[in-house]
Amino acid sequence: MFQRLLQIVKLTIAVVVMVMMVTVGVLVLYLPNGQDKPIADTSPSKPTPTTWVAQPAWAPKDVNSDLPDGSESDQVRYGYALITETYKHLGPELDNPQQIYAGNNLACKNCHLESGTKAGAASFVGVFQRFPQFRGREGKTGTIADRINGCMERSMNGQRLADNSPEMQSMVAYMQWLSEDVPEEAKDRYQGFASINLPNRAADTLAGKNIYEQRCAICHSDDGLGQRVGEAGDQRGYVYPPLWGADSYNHGAGMNRLIKAAHFIKGNMPLGSTAERPLLTDEEAYDVAAYVDAHSRPLKKNTKLDYPDLSLKPVDAPYGPYRDTFPAVQHQFGPFPPIMSYYETLKETYEP
């Protein structure tokens, strides 16, 4: 009798432990900021069925729980603040004009989601080791600071930060910290955006408008201008950022390229989408991206100087000059495969 009872108790414990482990596994897999912590309390006396429980997926570090105290961490912490609350530290509503570097009230993390740690949202996890890097837009090799300034001048519609400014150095320090000890197999997952099968047709902005109204307007507003935390002028940024208009990214930004925007949207929008579990089809992402980017936004100066070697210009760069004779509207709305194959052929015969 006692033996039976003991057996039942043991069995119950085993089941409870298994359920707990599976739950932890699932949480770690699906919660964006889930940490790769060892599974709690597995003392040897308890049965631990490790053989069939999936190993928790690797997860990036989190400033709020993984950054040690101490002055060395302060720089990383400031970098994190700059990326999550850019409007508060560099934004156009600051009282001191000397501190204003961003031309809009966005935050870096509006596009680099989850403080730059979300897979499929051009995360900063592993980014540090990818620089210096040759960039076609500038036509030369650039540092990670140059790349950040690319987003400052375009996505943030602002100005370059000096390489040796505390702000630049802190953002780089945060990215370097996130990029430490990233396992080889996680690197691809955390780089860039999801991709889509590109439809071989021009994007349909009318279809895009319908998708926008049904799937996006609830957060980004009917007028696309987003929803502020408080009021204009309060330096508190947005709950839901604007997608066009005066306070959005400018026309030279990566997000203003249709294919790039479709890739971002596919893996991230509506909010809750992930690269592994998107909520839109490829066609929907393509059409709604076209609708978003068809709206007016600030103009970047000197875009003529971009891509000094025009054969490296992305097919969806929505501004000329181009090294081909496809109409400008096709570079903006597609169909892109014909332009792509033109450049493929060019590459085969091209001599720089």
Ligand code: HEC
């Ligand atoms: C549930 C609310 C919600 C819905 C629905 C939603 N978004 Fe967003 N979107 C956000 C939030 C919040 C961010 C900023 C992310 C962050 O800061 O964590 C964002 C960011 C963006 C950005 C990049 C930042 C910017 O301002 O340009 C784009 C582009 C975007 N969304 C497009 C879309 C599109 C297109 C749809 C519909 C298919 C959509 N969103 C649906 C909440 C939403």
Ligand code: HEC
């Ligand atoms: C409106 C959206 C948007 C905002 C806001 C934004 N970026 Fe970006 N950023 C992009 C896009 C798009 C890319 C290109 C991603 C790609 O092609 O994989 C990018 C790329 C980058 C990269 C290179 C990533 C890599 O894997 O090579 C860095 C670093 C970066 N951004 C930093 C920043 C910083 C810092 C801020 C804030 C000061 C910022 N970005 C704000 C859209 C944005």
